[in-house]
Amino acid sequence: DVKVTQSSRYLVKRTGEKVFLECVQDMDHENMFWYRQDPGLGLRLIYFSYDVKMKEKGDIPEGYSVSREKKERFSLILESASTNQTSMYLCASSLYRGSYNEQFFGPGTRLTVL
């Protein structure tokens, strides 16, 4: 079974702090994604990566950056956290770029910015 793990289940940070969310997948998937999920807005794509050191902006990249130094690890960085970034953050991975394949999700990180 594919396993996607995220570094924290719950995180509380202060406004202005730099926040790192880490995601690791163990099935050699090429694609990795970061989403945020908010009530009434559904899942929104922040960034994705289809290869090491490659990244593409999703629908809401403002205020976020990402890093993919190794194939199995994809990090989301909040450069200066703000209260409107309080949300559930979900990492996902899928097998091949350009093919029609499902995404496998991690358990999520509930981030609260005070």
Add this chain to the structure above:
Amino acid sequence: EDQVTQSPEALRLQEGESSSLNCSYTVSGLRGLFWYRQDPGKGPEFLFTLYSAGEEKEKERLKATLTKKESFLHITAPKPEDSATYLCAVQALSQTSYDKVIFGPGTSLSVIP
């Protein structure tokens, strides 16, 4: 504009009362349609992939079907443990380097004993 909608927003069923959830999509070209189950406070769990109209997939009490404009998730004789939010997602043809995946807002299902 590519769009995915789901109905109803919420559904409350008695245990054993069969029903269907709907996912309607408007996309320029369909690569695949995915169903996920999400329990509160957890990440979505993959259920099915459907690729072409007429295709059907089954898993326990769940059956997913696909037409050219919508997909149905049929739940037969549901049990309380089927209570969850069910998400539909569509992978659509895109002009960019990666086919876009669009998630619907979900249907929250409650099965009452």
